[in-house]
Amino acid sequence: MPVASDTDGLDEAVERTDDAGPGGDLPINELFCSLQGEGRLAGVPSVFVRTSGCNLRCWFCDSYHTSWEPTGDWYSVDDVTAAVETYDADHVVLTGGEPLVHEASVDLLDELGDRGYHTTVETNGTIYRDAAIDLASVSPKLASSTPTAGRDPKGDGEWADRHEDRRLDVPTLAELVDTYETQLKFVVTGPEDMDEIERLVSRVREAADAAVPDDRVLLMPEGQTRERLEVTREVVADLAIEYGYRYTPRLHVDLWNDAPGT
Ligand SMILES: C[S@@+](CC[C@H](N)C(=O)[O-])C[C@H]1O[C@@H](n2cnc3c(N)ncnc32)[C@H](O)[C@@H]1O
Ligand SMILES: Nc1nc2[nH]cc(C(=O)O)c2c(=O)[nH]1
Ligand code: SF4
Ligand SMILES: [Mg+2]
Structure with missing residues (x-):
């Protein structure tokens, strides 16, 4: 499926949360086939469906053209499903951008579930939707993700307040944990992130009925390139090792330096 660039107005639509394209398109x-690079299913051949548009703006976002400058084209759920079916994989990873800003993501997940696919959703954990999700791969955003003026990839910190206001929603995180098999996958920039991770994990454990064992809490090194991951x-x-949480690699960066389509 080609990468296109017809998403004029997508940012505004994400803000209004009425983002549905014509006929509920996405x-x-x-859209490509690779190995899942992150999390408890790392190494599993998977089809990646990357939606465009996000309600946050992490300064380090490795998918700049879905968040800071969203590009893409509108496809029907049937066309996306047909494109997934051209690959010989039984795992699908729905990612973005933030896939759960789109109502049509629910329709896509339901179609894929009906066809027997295992579905992982990569989400920032600020939006809950009821859908056929086999693994909620939730990556709550820490204070170190905020695009302050000094590390804004596009402007001068204009998104910092909005990002800060939206980045954490404990009741939504608890609802995801209570509904789906979940992993909490934190992007870690350094030791100074650990206090916030410990506090947030405690708050989610208090708010959720389901357990969040330590091996469902994953620490992932920040890095879009091999050089940074080094x-x-x-x-x-x-x-x-020190905190007793799980480490996750970024296999696609190690293997392919996060080139498009990997
Ligand atoms: C591009 S995001 C899309 C899904 C969703 N918006 C989210 O943030 O979870 C996919 C995954 O990449 C992670 N990620 C983005 N930029 C990264 C970076 N520079 N280093 C490490 N992980 C990164 C996110 O935290 C998330 O787990
Ligand atoms: N291989 C590979 N694995 C991934 N796991 C999560 C990804 C994402 O961007 O959400 C991703 C990605 O972009 N590539
Ligand atoms: S929430 Fe995800 S897609 Fe959005 S800016 Fe952050 S890393 Fe990128
Ligand atoms: Mg990625």
Whole structure:
């Protein structure tokens, strides 16, 4: 499926949360087959469906063209499903951008579930939707993700307040944990992130009925490139040992340096 660039107005639509394209279509940035690079299913051949548009703006976002400058084209759920079926994989990863800003993501997940696919949804955990999700791969955003003026990839910190207001919603995180098999996958920039992670995990454990065992809490090194991971990888691995949480690699960065389509 080609990458196109017809998402004029998508940002405004995400803000109004009435983002449905014509007939409930989905804005797709890319669709490809690779190995799941992150989390408890790392290494599993999977089809990736990357939607465009996000309600947050992490300064380090490795999918810039779905968040800071969203591009893509609108496809029907049937066309996306047909494109998934051209690959020989039985796992699908729905990601973005933030896939759960789109109501049509529910229709896509239901179609894929009906066809027997295992579905993982990569989400920032600020939006709950009732859908056929086999693994909710939730990546709550820490204070270190906020695009302050000094590390804004596009402007001068204009998104910082909105990002800060939206990035954490404990009741929504608890609802995801209570409804779906969940992993909490934190992007870690350094040891100074650990206090916030510990506090947030405690709050989610208090708010949720379901348990959140330590091996469902994953620490992932921040890094869009091999060079950056060379700096963060070992620091984060040591933190996982120290705190008793799980470490997750970023296989697609190690293998392919996060090139498009990987
Ligand atoms: C691009 S996001 C899309 C899904 C959703 N918006 C989210 O943030 O979870 C996919 C995954 O990549 C992670 N990620 C994004 N940029 C990253 C970076 N520079 N280093 C490590 N992980 C990153 C996110 O935290 C998330 O787990
Ligand atoms: N191989 C590979 N694994 C991934 N796991 C989560 C990804 C994402 O961008 O959400 C991703 C990705 O972009 N590529
Ligand atoms: S929430 Fe996800 S897609 Fe949105 S800016 Fe952050 S990493 Fe990128
Ligand atoms: Mg990625």
